Amino acid sequence: MKNRKELISLISIITLIFTMFPPQAFGGSTSVSDNIQPNLVFPKLILPDNTQNKKKTSTNNKKPAKKPAATKRVIKKRKVLNKEVRKKRSTNQYRIKFSKNLTSKQISIIIKKINRKYKAEVITKIGKNYVVTPPKGVSYKQIQNDINKIIKSFDKKESVKQYSVSFSKDLTNEQIDTIIKTINEKYKTEVLKKGKDSKYILTPPKGISFKEIEKEINEIIKSFFKEEKVEIDPSQIGYMFSFENVSYEEISSIADKNGITILYADKANGKYLLNLPSNMTSEKALEIFNSSFTKIEVEPAPSAPEYQEGVLIVKFREGTTPDEIDEINAKYSTSVKELISDNKGLTYLLNINEDASVEDKVAQFKAEESVEYAEPNYIRTTNPPQNDDPGSTQEQTVEFVSGPQGSVTRTNCRICIRPTGFSRRK
Numbered sequence: 001m002k003n004r005k006e007l008i009s010l011i012s013i014i015t016l017i018f019t020m021f022p023p024q025a026f027g028g029s030t031s032v033s034d035n036i037q038p039n040l041v042f043p044k045l046i047l048p049d050n051t052q053n054k055k056k057t058s059t060n061n062k063k064p065a066k067k068p069a070a071t072k073r074v075i076k077k078r079k080v081l082n083k084e085v086r087k088k089r090s091t092n093q094y095r096i097k098f099s100k101n102l103t104s105k106q107i108s109i110i111i112k113k114i115n116r117k118y119k120a121e122v123i124t125k126i127g128k129n130y131v132v133t134p135p136k137g138v139s140y141k142q143i144q145n146d147i148n149k150i151i152k153s154f155d156k157k158e159s160v161k162q163y164s165v166s167f168s169k170d171l172t173n174e175q176i177d178t179i180i181k182t183i184n185e186k187y188k189t190e191v192l193k194k195g196k197d198s199k200y201i202l203t204p205p206k207g208i209s210f211k212e213i214e215k216e217i218n219e220i221i222k223s224f225f226k227e228e229k230v231e232i233d234p235s236q237i238g239y240m241f242s243f244e245n246v247s248y249e250e251i252s253s254i255a256d257k258n259g260i261t262i263l264y265a266d267k268a269n270g271k272y273l274l275n276l277p278s279n280m281t282s283e284k285a286l287e288i289f290n291s292s293f294t295k296i297e298v299e300p301a302p303s304a305p306e307y308q309e310g311v312l313i314v315k316f317r318e319g320t321t322p323d324e325i326d327e328i329n330a331k332y333s334t335s336v337k338e339l340i341s342d343n344k345g346l347t348y349l350l351n352i353n354e355d356a357s358v359e360d361k362v363a364q365f366k367a368e369e370s371v372e373y374a375e376p377n378y379i380r381t382t383n384p385p386q387n388d389d390p391g392s393t394q395e396q397t398v399e400f401v402s403g404p405q406g407s408v409t410r411t412n413c414r415i416c417i418r419p420t421g422f423s424r425r426k
Contacts, residue, residue, distance in 0.1 A: 094132045094140055096123075102151065110150050114143065163202045163210055164195065171221065176200075179220050183213065238263045238273040239282045246270065246293060254292045260285060307376035311337065312361050315347040320370045328371075332364050349377065 098107050111123045111130075120135045122143060134140050167176050180192045180200070187205050191213065195201045204210050243251060248267050255262055255274065264273035276285050312334075316325060325348070329335055333354040340347040352361055358376045365374035 092134060096130050096132055106154055110147055113150055114146055165200045165202045175224055179217055182220055238275050241272045241274055243270045254289055258288055305379060307378045310352045311377045312350055312358055312374060313377055314350055314365050314374045315372045317370050317372045324370055328368060332361060
């Protein structure tokens, strides 16, 4: 671009020279034939310097100076909940715009909370805009997070839980309308309203759970189906009792003594329908009858003696002489009835000659140093005692024995006796 301007300026200078100094001025003719060359002599010209030419052209073609363009401000983008853009207003100041979903009351709450937290006028309103001026040591991002937390808390408070409710088909439309009216009047708001497809929308008010309202609705439904109480004559209330092996006369006598009325009696089966006094329960009446029946005292069967009276068994220690045994028998009024066969010949069955118990004699003989042991002559039975277990009929006994071994009675039967060395004495 620079060389082009210099070339243009040079051509304009040459053109100016030709116009100022034509060829006639230097002795040449105006008409020159084709075969004659013109005799042109160019004087030495002092051409202006390029820098000077530039200055002349700049001064001659001088244009009005333009004002310098204003420097553009750098715009910082900030967001609240990623929706609105903030523009930098000045040093450490930001213009913000709140979402249109926020009410003026909510915005004023945000401003109060932020200013109260930092104890300074952090958010101010200028015209329709809001300006944030972060205090010293606090970044704009931190204030942005605080604002977002407050906005989120509004969303939590405003979220309302709703439940879909359907009533039983047993309820009429009038009853359902009564339920809706009763619930809405109690809470003074539209808690229950009709929805779509025969369903109803339940919106619990603040501080009230769904279960509480559900319980109240159930109580109202129960009131629709309450039956009227019918008063019953207490004298017509009867209790059925069953007695076995008790005569009607005895039942009637006990009932009269205790103010009990017999409403019905099935004497053959021992069943009685009794009317009891108001202060008497069926358990108390049964106790009265059981305690009033004739009791038959049964004496227990005498038990078989465990040992033989007037006799005891004594075994003397090894080395005891017959004279020492005679001295001990004379001392305790006993005599040898029988020598019990053993290897040492020191075990005797002794008779008690005086009126003394077997237990006393056993104790006396045990006190002697020459006696190894002393005990009664116990009676041992062949068969064990009879089983009186109430569940014995359910146990497997000989009644369940089947096969040829169960039918053997007398013939084809062998009995084997195995000696055990056990001595039985009576």
